[in-house]
Amino acid sequence: MTRPAIYLDHNAASPLLPEARSALVAALDLVGNPSSVHAHGRALRNLLDTARGQVAALAGAERKQVVFTGSATEAITQAVVGGAKAFAASTIVISAGEHAAVAKAAEATGLPVVTIGLLRDGSIDLDQLAEVLQHAAGNLLVCLHWVNNETGVVQNIARINALVGPTPHTLFIDAVQAFGKLPLDFAASAPDMMAVSGHKIGAPAGIGALLVKAHADVVRLIPGGGQEQGRRGGTEATALIAAFGAAAAAIAGRYAAAGVPALTARLEAALPPDAVVFGGERLGNVTNFAVPGIKNATAMMGLDLLGLSVSSGSACSSGKVGPSHVLAAMGIADALAECALRVSLGWNSTTDEVDAFVAGYRSILERHRARQGRRPDRQQQF
Structure with a gap:
């Protein structure tokens, strides 16, 4: 199968960095096992220690706070399922815009789940969160995302920290889409746990990390040997971890070097006047938009035939194309949400790729409108 010529789905997975x-x-x-005490084992252990430091540096964490996992989903599940048990939580609190990994993990605890709504701009309703915290009975495990994977909306992490931090409740932050794009300061901030991922920043898939404060060392999911200071059993995937560390060390300046926010602005400026861009304050690498009348399944099929890879939202939805639960939570009507496309840029995105997408989408839109017997007026042109 020929690879797509142009890849614009970095929120699903970012291409492998050369350093990684x-x-x-x-x-x-x-060769060897990093838990072995001989020379071969020590060499692998040194790779783990180096990578742990590199990931910690990007996350604003201490080395000892980094627990390597097989994916961000595993890290999230350890935080939610393991955290609920470790901290004797009585209720899980999530938002309506959480990634399926968080929502499913919350469901798997078997505990009551309170869902905080989203506002029209995609931000979490923090007034509702404050009310839930004020009237909480028992221990809450609050699980919220920093950056939404579908819309790129950046949540008010400072207020979330201020609301939950002073309480006795536990705070877990899904920082997968923030990691490498926004400054993280885990060690000095309120969250007790935070999940990050490798393949979102240019490392291979199959490696993630859970950041934990000292009191959260008791959070467990996979029993086994003493790996990861006893916090995650199983022999570490040293090669993947080394690549994760290298990506963490290399990614920091890549978004600025690629001019990603300017590329995103260029793309949005080229959308037709009747396009609706979803979300208020957004990370500068994501455009989630809809043009009424052309469903995302139709547009994605046409774009794929042109060698342009974009998505309709999360890549973790079993290949389904349809209305997004995030857009639904924002109050977007199904008829418009069914037209939504997500274009996400990354460290190797270029002006030519953005312009190719604009031209490709324009051709698909014009053909679709012609088939529908609709001739766009001048104000509907790109």
């Missing part, structure tokens, strides 16, 4: 590829290949040449 080099670290991965080099680590694959090593």
